[in-house]
Amino acid sequence: MKILKALMVTTAVSLALMAGTAHAENKKIALVVKALGIGFFEAANKGAQEAAKELGDVEIIYTGPTSTTAEGQIEVINSLVAQKVDAIAISANDKDALVPALKKAMDRGIKVISWDSGVAPEGRAMHLNPSSNPLIGNMIIKLAADHLPEGGDVAVLSASATATNQNTWIEEMKKVQGNYKGINVVATVYGDDLADKSYRETQGLIQSYPNLKAIIAPTSVGIVAAAQAVEDAGKVGQINVTGLGLPSEMAGHVKAGSSKSFAIWNPIDLGYSATMIAYDLIGGAEAKPGAELKMGRMGTVKLDENNEGAMADPFVYDASNVEEFAKIF
Amino acid sequence: MAKILKNREILLVVAIAALLMAITLRFPGFVAPANLARVYNDTSILIILALGQMAVILTRCIDLSMAANLALCGMVAAMINAAFPGVPIPLVILAVVVLGALLGSINGLLVWKLDIPPIVVTLGTLTIYRGTIFLLSNGAWINAHQMSDAFKALPRAPLAGLPVLSWLSVLAIAAVYLLMTRTPVGRAFFAVGGNPHAAVYTGIDVGRTRFLAYCLSGALAGLSGYLWVSRYAVAYVDIAAGFELDIIAACVIGGISIAGGIGSVPGAVLGSLFLGVIKNALPVVNISPFAQLAISGTVIIIAVAVNARAEKRKGRVILKKAEAV
Numbered sequence A: 001m002k003i004l005k006a007l008m009v010t011t012a013v014s015l016a017l018m019a020g021t022a023h024a025e026n027k028k029i030a031l032v033v034k035a036l037g038i039g040f041f042e043a044a045n046k047g048a049q050e051a052a053k054e055l056g057d058v059e060i061i062y063t064g065p066t067s068t069t070a071e072g073q074i075e076v077i078n079s080l081v082a083q084k085v086d087a088i089a090i091s092a093n094d095k096d097a098l099v100p101a102l103k104k105a106m107d108r109g110i111k112v113i114s115w116d117s118g119v120a121p122e123g124r125a126m127h128l129n130p131s132s133n134p135l136i137g138n139m140i141i142k143l144a145a146d147h148l149p150e151g152g153d154v155a156v157l158s159a160s161a162t163a164t165n166q167n168t169w170i171e172e173m174k175k176v177q178g179n180y181k182g183i184n185v186v187a188t189v190y191g192d193d194l195a196d197k198s199y200r201e202t203q204g205l206i207q208s209y210p211n212l213k214a215i216i217a218p219t220s221v222g223i224v225a226a227a228q229a230v231e232d233a234g235k236v237g238q239i240n241v242t243g244l245g246l247p248s249e250m251a252g253h254v255k256a257g258s259s260k261s262f263a264i265w266n267p268i269d270l271g272y273s274a275t276m277i278a279y280d281l282i283g284g285a286e287a288k289p290g291a292e293l294k295m296g297r298m299g300t301v302k303l304d305e306n307n308e309g310a311m312a313d314p315f316v317y318d319a320s321n322v323e324e325f326a327k328i329f
Numbered sequence B: 001m002a003k004i005l006k007n008r009e010i011l012l013v014v015a016i017a018a019l020l021m022a023i024t025l026r027f028p029g030f031v032a033p034a035n036l037a038r039v040y041n042d043t044s045i046l047i048i049l050a051l052g053q054m055a056v057i058l059t060r061c062i063d064l065s066m067a068a069n070l071a072l073c074g075m076v077a078a079m080i081n082a083a084f085p086g087v088p089i090p091l092v093i094l095a096v097v098v099l100g101a102l103l104g105s106i107n108g109l110l111v112w113k114l115d116i117p118p119i120v121v122t123l124g125t126l127t128i129y130r131g132t133i134f135l136l137s138n139g140a141w142i143n144a145h146q147m148s149d150a151f152k153a154l155p156r157a158p159l160a161g162l163p164v165l166s167w168l169s170v171l172a173i174a175a176v177y178l179l180m181t182r183t184p185v186g187r188a189f190f191a192v193g194g195n196p197h198a199a200v201y202t203g204i205d206v207g208r209t210r211f212l213a214y215c216l217s218g219a220l221a222g223l224s225g226y227l228w229v230s231r232y233a234v235a236y237v238d239i240a241a242g243f244e245l246d247i248i249a250a251c252v253i254g255g256i257s258i259a260g261g262i263g264s265v266p267g268a269v270l271g272s273l274f275l276g277v278i279k280n281a282l283p284v285v286n287i288s289p290f291a292q293l294a295i296s297g298t299v300i301i302i303a304v305a306v307n308a309r310a311e312k313r314k315g316r317v318i319l320k321k322a323e324a325v
Helices: A001-017 A038-057 A070-083 A099-107 A133-146 A166-176 A195-208 A220-232 A247-256 A268-283 A322-326 B002-006 B008-025 B035-056 B066-083 B088-114 B118-137 B149-156 B164-182 B184-194 B196-201 B208-231 B245-254 B265-284 B289-311 B318-325
Strands: A026-033 A058-063 A088-089 A111-115 A126-129 A152-158 A183-190 A212-217 A240-243 A261-264 A292-294 A300-302 A308-310 A315-318
Touching: A001 B164, A001 B245, A026 A038, A026 A070, A026 A220, A026 A268, A026 B245, A038 A058, A038 A070, A038 A268, A058 A268, A070 A088, A070 A099, A088 A099, A088 A268, A099 A111, A111 A308, A133 A212, A133 A261, A152 A166, A152 A195, A152 A220, A166 A195, A166 A212, A183 A195, A195 A212, A195 A300, A195 B035, A195 B118, A195 B208, A212 A220, A220 A240, A220 B208, A220 B289, A240 A261, A247 A261, A247 A322, A268 A292, A292 B088, A292 B289, A300 A308, A315 A322, A322 B066, B002 B035, B008 B265, B035 B066, B035 B184, B035 B208, B035 B245, B035 B265, B066 B088, B066 B118, B066 B149, B066 B208, B066 B245, B066 B289, B088 B118, B149 B208, B164 B184, B164 B208, B164 B265, B184 B196, B184 B208, B196 B208, B245 B289, B265 B289
Parallel strands: A026 A058, A026 A088, A088 A111, A111 A126, A126 A308, A152 A183, A152 A212, A212 A240
Antiparallel strands: A261 A315, A292 A300
16 A cells, blocks of 8 residues: 555656656645635635544645636636646636636646636536526525424515526425425415515514414525514514524524524535545546546536536534624634 | 596595505405504605605605615614614714715716706615615625614604504604795705796705705715614615615605705605505415516606606797787
């Protein structure tokens, strides 16, 4: 084993020398984010560092522009290409604008993946979605059902009636509704992602459905407004507001009791998984439709026909962990 | 009878009553006193804003930046509270009212001193104010748990059966009513809008009057900024996005002429209430969200159509005999 490793290192070094480069022993994986100083991405970096520690021979270069622009990211990519990193894992500010720069990187043998916010297929080997529509649809109704052992009426407060992602999640939710006995979805209303309209729609739900037990809001503006409306109506304990939201935005409402739990992707897991996948690709794994890539403790990700994969179920936040994550994002 | 029908305020009261009856057919609980109080409370912010917009529209101007002003002042109030939770809330309110008036005065100065059309000025400041919120907050939200309890509690505190928010709007209505009917400035708003040239001859400074109208609308937007952020317990760049259109719609429904010079405080209040009733009724009467938008729009068009008819001034025939020949 030791010999094999030594042999590999020797080969790598000689190859590197032949190419006129100075490859270090450590694999350099660059985690490129939309902009530095954003809590969500700092958390992703934490996950990447965790993965690097676990893998042992990986050095993470956490970088990104100072503001969320595609130009800034292109400069960062060019400098990473010059530094001859082994892999770039990027959350893109622009789906298409980064493609030429990333293509150049791939031509030089750098493995490129995108995560969180994707790049067009020709600019990356694969894209890691934090979750998938069926997983999200299942999670939002599960969140409501978990606190309703005897079932009951639940309503959905969405963004606008034309919002594609919300509609897809609600559709996926309705597909699996049968798995949750006694959960009765009585209405879907639209708050248009406006605080005041969402608040009024929630008041309307409370009035129209006296037996309402839970409100599912798969939108961050809606869930906050609904929680506030439930608190103001004095219905804390009777109506549980859940759905998708950010810990920092929901911490106050979890504390107030209007929301028992909610979900969103975990940025730490996302940074961790992106690093693991990049490492797997450096190690020779191929990103092609149907392939399964390793993500360490997160299991594996299966790629679809667009070379995209979903990491996991959305991560559930409740009174036990929301304070901690509220500091992150 | 014809005279009563011509009185816009009475017409609006009748329309609101008819609307309430129609809603009751589908949702009987809507007219319960407690619910009506809730609807009034929900409409309070719109009323306060419509009063400010009314003053501006009366002088033949328009203030598109009100909602952006509200959002900026709301964000500043939230940031003050998040950074210094010890600052007494009345002081925070005073600060944002002054800030709002200052932002309004920028509109006023540009309209007054540079003579730029009001719609252009306020369209520009609208984006500037929104952009400023982003610069201040870096796009981050100020959330419920970052605000002090006192900050969130004030508008909700019950006082003689109604929340403070409702009382504040009552206070604003009374104050603006007095300003409009009992002070030279109030009369000047009407004079400037009714006939600017004649106003100059009577010794009214048209530009200065418009400037004051913008200061008033700005101050009321600043007050509403605190109320909004505290009521919904969240502040971010996009709060009240597009709300300026609701404010203007409330004024138009209330019979305030976009051409200036015509309007009243009761009109602005009733126009706001009319919109408020619709906004609160649509969620409970179970209408598709697409139809909701169409209904809101139709109501506004009908109101404007009725309004335009009422406003149409007949040309005065001064040569009756010549006409007959």
